[in-house]
Amino acid sequence: MNHSPDLLRIATAGSVDDGKSTLVGRLLYDTKSVLADQIDAVTRASVDRGLDGPDLSLLVDGLRAEREQGITIDVAYRYFATLARSFVLADTPGHVQYTRNTVSGASTAQLGILLVDARNGVVAQTRRHAAVLALLGVPRLVLAVNKIDLVIDKSGVDEAAQTYEDIRADFADLTRTLGWSDDQVVSIPVSALHGDNVAARSERTPFYDGPTLIEHLETVPNVTDRKSIGFRMPVQYVIRPRTPEYPDYRGYAGQIAAGRVSVGDEVVIPSSGARTTVTGIDTADGPLTSAHTGRSVTLLLEDDIDISRGDIIAAAADAPEPLTQFTATVCWLGDKPLRPGARLLLKHGTKTTPAIVGAIEALFDEQALTVEDAPETLELNQIGRLTVTVAEPIAADDYTVNRETGSFLLIDPQGGNTLAAGLVGDALAGLHLKELV
CATH class of the missing domain: 3.40.50.300 (P-loop containing nucleotide triphosphate hydrolases)
Incomplete structure (x- = not known):
């Protein structure tokens, strides 16, 4: 719901x-x-x-x-x-x-x-x-x-x-x-x-x-996404019951993050490029012929391909390109300042991968509604634009296209604390801040 x-x-x-x-x-x-x-x-x-x-x-x-x-x-x-x-x-x-x-x-x-x-x-x-x-x-x-x-x-x-x-x-x-x-x-x-x-x-x-x-x-109209995109579902769990009743069952469980999926749709795994067709949609309430954003489902696929937790199943027509380096807008939540070169964990959907923070390109002053170029650090509660490089590619959309598949977290690899909330892309570009300077 x-x-x-x-x-x-x-x-x-x-x-x-x-x-x-x-x-x-x-x-x-x-x-x-x-x-x-x-x-x-x-x-x-x-x-x-x-x-x-x-x-x-x-x-x-x-x-x-x-x-x-x-x-x-x-x-x-x-x-x-x-x-x-x-x-x-x-x-x-x-x-x-x-x-x-x-x-x-x-x-x-x-x-x-x-x-x-x-x-x-x-x-x-x-x-x-x-x-x-x-x-x-x-x-x-x-x-x-x-x-x-x-x-x-x-x-x-x-x-x-x-x-x-x-x-x-x-x-x-x-x-x-x-x-x-x-x-x-x-x-x-x-x-x-x-x-x-x-x-x-x-x-x-x-x-x-x-x-x-x-x-x-x-x-008021219930607006979810500012742009319409195809099906997206991060895989949370691969279901293999291995019981006499279901000897060959292999399902991919997760919550639909965007779009709609129906039996017979062609889908792709962006990380590998493998394509296949949806043959079934299972839920706790029984099988469905189609499911929409927000629904938790288990997908059955025609081909036996390599899919694991952290992968995204997407519509073949407009699947996102896997990213290894990208621009992001983040709100820093850590008590210690963020500096370029920080080695952290990035969590996107159900995938967690090591990440390195590159240059901090801009600092957003939400008090004055201005942008400062090339700050040395990001302090607690500050919002800025930076580059991120990840060890394993992530299949992310720009945040302005889809909020669920365009958002991520930066995590302390030692303590496991959440250090930043991030948006894929340059979200500051849409604020027209120059008019307020």
Whole structure:
């Protein structure tokens, strides 16, 4: 169901205290996706803090350190549903030092909700998060102008309407520069605390006649890839039961990363160039004649060819070329800086191979939205462009073509820690940063 039209993956982002966790808690509460004992626990914790009602942000800020500070540190994943659609939501941190967590939470998102405080408008962190979401190829955005009730209470409806329009126009200028079209971005004035325009339309915002946030989430087109490509499936496991019932069974199990496969399709193994035909598609629910992106399947092939874990089975018509050296855009997650010549492990799909980092060609300053040429190192949370050489070729697509087959991890070969999240290709080229310098 990873790419079912009935499932939408969402990521929230915004500055500290803009109300991200409260908005997520409101979505859970208004869609009745919270158990009664959870509400009771949150209510008790809120009373202990001296609040009159439940602090819905506590439904999301689960770590003790977060509750004590009133901020989000880790990426908190939550699940909720309406009659129209199911949702997986990642609430990402707002602090600059947790940019890596924002990258992690937004890496699989099909829609980003970017919050701004109506009293502050678009700030530096708004620009930073918008640039990161653009870099990761999140296809649609919602600008949630939160705390609009505070502007109304202080200055009146007319002033709130003008404030909302100014923020919307400012944000539209930013998103156009970062590559989104106007029909990919929707702005909604909300109050996460009181629920205005979240699940129900608010009478306090007569200047807004668009959908509520939930209405928009239910109806927005579910975009998975920006370009249509053929079938891709990393092989996770080769199934050889060797039983009297199945003496010659050989199946190749994995999750379809892109496209669709049907019985009779011609496929190729890019690493060897071997071609064959799909003769069967097995699943836990029985055999299928075809399967699509996100489905876990076991493929049966006409020819007995050499395929093992880490190989990719691809459509013969547009299979990716195996890469031994390529340009990549990475977010560095390690505490120690990355330097040219570093020897690491690269994990792409189900394949892990030794890799060497070549030249670090550029550093992306998501604060100023500029690019610095040829930095000496990449520090924690920094994003840059570099070259990578791998010991064994990988069958990767450019990230702008397909996010699943165009992404990879860099891993510490000694400790096994993830050191970087990477995108195949020059993702910085699509941000039009020269217009912002």
